[in-house]
Amino acid sequence: MPEITLIEAIRQAMDEELARDERVFIVGEDVGKRGGVFRATQGLYEKYGPKRVIDSPLAELSIVGVGIGAALYGMRPICEIQFADFIHPAFNQIVNEAAKMCYRSNGEWTVPMVIRAPYGGGIGGGLYHSQSVEAFFAHVPGLKVVIPSNPADAKGLLKAAVRDPNPVLYFEPKKGYRLIKGEVPEGEYLVPLGKARVSRQGEDLTLITYGMTHYYALKAAQMVAAEGIETEVIDLRTLLPIDRETILQSVKKTARALIVHEDNLTGGYGAEIAAILAEQAFMDLDAPIKRLAGPDVPAVPFSHPMQDWFMPNAEKIAAAIRELAAF
Amino acid sequence: MVTQVVMPQLGESVVEGTVTKWLKQKGESVQEMEALLEVTTDKVDTEIPSPASGMLLEILVPEGTTVQAGTVLAWIGEPGEEIPQGAVPIAQDLQTKPESIPQRSEVESGLVMAPSLERQVGFISPVVARMAKEHQIDLTQVKGSGQGGRITKKDLLAYLEARQKQEPAAVAAQPIWETPADGDLFRPTELVFGQPLPEVTAPTQPLSGRLIPFTTMRKAIAEHMIASKHTSAHVTTVMEADLSRVVAHRNAHLSEFAQQGAKLTYTAYFAAAAIAALKAHPLVNSSFTAEGLLIHPQINLGIAASVGEEGLIVPVIKHADSLSLLGLARAINDLAQRARTRQLKPDEVRGGTFTITNHGVGGSLFATPIINQPQCAILGVGVIQKRVVVIEDEFGNDALAIRPMVYLSLTFDHRILDGAAADAFLAKVVERLENFSA
Numbered sequence: 001m002p003e004i005t006l007i008e009a010i011r012q013a014m015d016e017e018l019a020r021d022e023r024v025f026i027v028g029e030d031v032g033k034r035g036g037v038f039r040a041t042q043g044l045y046e047k048y049g050p051k052r053v054i055d056s057p058l059a060e061l062s063i064v065g066v067g068i069g070a071a072l073y074g075m076r077p078i079c080e081i082q083f084a085d086f087i088h089p090a091f092n093q094i095v096n097e098a099a100k101m102c103y104r105s106n107g108e109w110t111v112p113m114v115i116r117a118p119y120g121g122g123i124g125g126g127l128y129h130s131q132s133v134e135a136f137f138a139h140v141p142g143l144k145v146v147i148p149s150n151p152a153d154a155k156g157l158l159k160a161a162v163r164d165p166n167p168v169l170y171f172e173p174k175k176g177y178r179l180i181k182g183e184v185p186e187g188e189y190l191v192p193l194g195k196a197r198v199s200r201q202g203e204d205l206t207l208i209t210y211g212m213t214h215y216y217a218l219k220a221a222q223m224v225a226a227e228g229i230e231t232e233v234i235d236l237r238t239l240l241p242i243d244r245e246t247i248l249q250s251v252k253k254t255a256r257a258l259i260v261h262e263d264n265l266t267g268g269y270g271a272e273i274a275a276i277l278a279e280q281a282f283m284d285l286d287a288p289i290k291r292l293a294g295p296d297v298p299a300v301p302f303s304h305p306m307q308d309w310f311m312p313n314a315e316k317i318a319a320a321i322r323e324l325a326a327f
Numbered sequence: 328m329v330t331q332v333v334m335p336q337l338g339e340s341v342v343e344g345t346v347t348k349w350l351k352q353k354g355e356s357v358q359e360m361e362a363l364l365e366v367t368t369d370k371v372d373t374e375i376p377s378p379a380s381g382m383l384l385e386i387l388v389p390e391g392t393t394v395q396a397g398t399v400l401a402w403i404g405e406p407g408e409e410i411p412q413g414a415v416p417i418a419q420d421l422q423t424k425p426e427s428i429p430q431r432s433e434v435e436s437g438l439v440m441a442p443s444l445e446r447q448v449g450f451i452s453p454v455v456a457r458m459a460k461e462h463q464i465d466l467t468q469v470k471g472s473g474q475g476g477r478i479t480k481k482d483l484l485a486y487l488e489a490r491q492k493q494e495p496a497a498v499a500a501q502p503i504w505e506t507p508a509d510g511d512l513f514r515p516t517e518l519v520f521g522q523p524l525p526e527v528t529a530p531t532q533p534l535s536g537r538l539i540p541f542t543t544m545r546k547a548i549a550e551h552m553i554a555s556k557h558t559s560a561h562v563t564t565v566m567e568a569d570l571s572r573v574v575a576h577r578n579a580h581l582s583e584f585a586q587q588g589a590k591l592t593y594t595a596y597f598a599a600a601a602i603a604a605l606k607a608h609p610l611v612n613s614s615f616t617a618e619g620l621l622i623h624p625q626i627n628l629g630i631a632a633s634v635g636e637e638g639l640i641v642p643v644i645k646h647a648d649s650l651s652l653l654g655l656a657r658a659i660n661d662l663a664q665r666a667r668t669r670q671l672k673p674d675e676v677r678g679g680t681f682t683i684t685n686h687g688v689g690g691s692l693f694a695t696p697i698i699n700q701p702q703c704a705i706l707g708v709g710v711i712q713k714r715v716v717v718i719e720d721e722f723g724n725d726a727l728a729i730r731p732m733v734y735l736s737l738t739f740d741h742r743i744l745d746g747a748a749a750d751a752f753l754a755k756v757v758e759r760l761e762n763f764s765a
């Protein structure tokens with residue numbers, strides 16, 4: 001199996017879905033001739049033409065609005081929001097229209113649409129190119145929220161998202177686009193939405209995370225393993241719906257839970273995981289549930305030392321693991 | 328506001344009590360501290376005062392029922408007040424439900440007899456609390472490796488594993504030697520193995536004869552004896568003492584003591600001699616603990632007293648080292664009298680640091696008594712009998728003499744004392760008796 005980058009895996013997924021189903025099309029800023037600012041759609045415009053890989057105006061509301069209309073018409077749109085930071089103008093379309101359509105039409109109408117958006121900091125992007133926005137959408141019933149952490153999952157999850165009858169938000173860890181490499185199964189495969197993955201077995205504590213911080217989490221787990229602490233790492237892969245079974249099973253075994261994400265702490269997705277554990281695994285806990293998240297500041301700072309201060313990394317995660325293991 | 332009436336823990340090793348009589352009935356009013364019910368335990372009979380003034384709203388545990396300490400017995404409150412249903416723990420009737428087992432183990436009962444050895448267990452996490460309950464673990468026995476010595480889930484798992492390893496022989500032997508139903512003397516298998524075994528309803532051999540159910544006291548004695556045998560390395564050493572001076576002293580002081588209201592018994596002399604020897608050999612006045620040997624700062628002398636067929640009890644003379652012969656005689660009279668009438672207070676049967684048992688009353692020459700945990704040793708006193716002994720006169724000539732002699736047997740914990748140290752202590756007792764002067 002060949003080793004490819006995260007962004008190549010995402011491109012392969014879109015390529016295969018465009019080839020498989022003529023209802024599938026891509027719409028977004030610079031996705032056509034330019035091939036996307038991160039080159040996620042490189043070569044697709046040439047391969048499938050301007051009617052299936054559409055350059056949109058700089059108006060996220062309309063990108064999503066077009067997607068919803070097309071989906072209702074029977075198409076399978078893949079909307080690209082250039083940076084997750086820019087998704088907010090489309091919030092009304094996503095939350096008020098896409099998420100509620102099936103419910104308010106009593107199942108008669110569905111919105112089979114994927115919204116791709118690169119998220120996260122650590123790339124010197126500053127305030128408007130570094131945000132994590134998953135918690136806003138993971139709060140909304142009617143949506144699915146997916147965040148891959150490696151090429152194999154990225155490809156399988158995106159293909160599954162395209163085929164899902166619900167609106168799926170697919171957030172991509174942009175720092176990992178070319179940093180995270182891995183083997184991808186050959187041939188056609190899907191990774192089911194709503195299923196987490198135990199990416200590392202351990203007895204001492206459970207580390208629950210997703211996306212970019214999963215990459216750091218595995219490095220941190222390796223660091224502390226040298227000190228005799230065995231961390232079980234869970235990659236959530238899908239935040240909504242969440243795979244309660246996998247996290248509960250693991251925490252009931254290890255009795256300690258560390259939740260890591262890059263999004264800021266207060267009201268972050270980690271709070272939901274902590275609440276699930278407190279409600280359903282209380283009698284199995286041997287230590288307080290611990291969260292490691294971005295600090296509660298308005299944005300990821302542009303200055304590099306300040307950006308480093310904001311970003312979770314392997315060292316910070318390892319320190320949190322040690323602290324929890326010592327409790 | 329409603330108030331719970333709870334079965335108190337009447338003594339350190341007492342984990343259950345039997346409600347013998349309700350002095351107030353449901354609906355009657357009661358004053359705070361007014362006697363509410365009578366309770367009997369393996370050590371004492373006592374009245375339980377009402378914890379609050381009000382009406383006896385509900386009696387949860389009927390007369391004749393044995394329940395664990397901490398069980399809610401009744402509710403007191405204002406007429407018409409509602410009893411919080413969720414807060415009512417189910418009374419565990421130990422006699423009618425054979426599957427209910429007292430929540431203690433031999434290690435635990437050893438510990439509860441010595442509150443001074445208890446240590447703070449610190450923060451208990453939910454999973455540790457749950458596992459301790461499931462596996463009947465006394466957390467004070469578990470070493471904590473977490474923050475500030477906190478007991479972690481891993482510590483508990485390690486403890487369980489060690490406990491399992493400790494008794495593999497019992498596990499293997501269990502099906503062969505006895506079924507649990509036959510072996511009431513032995514600890515419940517649930518405690519030994521940590522999980523319930525299939526219920527055994529009929530013994531393997533058909534029973535013939537008359538079955539006498541064990542009293543709480545009998546069961547407690549059985550458990551304590553086995554627990555002690557499992558805990559200490561018992562060794563017994565025997566010496567004899569010539570009591571000529573003691574007999575002379577007693578005869579000379581009988582009436583004088585009687586005038587002061589004390590019956591002067593030989594026991595008082597043995598107590599005085601033991602106290603003197605304990606002062607000279609403080610190592611004997613100690614307890615073996617995981618942390619080290621705990622030397623007790625004072626001498627609390629236990630004196631075994633028979634309460635007839637039912638069993639025996641060991642009242643304790645606190646600070647016995649501060650009492651004169653008269654004081655000792657008085658204390659012994661008083662405690663023995665109240666032991667027989669079961670009037671002892673809970674506090675008077677605990678905290679002993681050394682015990683004397685007078686098995687000679689039945690004619691026994693010498694015996695090998697079992698240590699009263701968590702003490703270091705126990706002194707057995709045989710029957711005093713006139714025997715012919717060889718003595719040396721002032722010119723160094725051997726002669727035969729008739730002397731009141733007694734055998735003294737000291738059972739000691741070989742983990743703490745070696746033979747030489749134990750013999751030195753016993754020799755001191757003998758020396759004190761043979762040269763007795765008040």
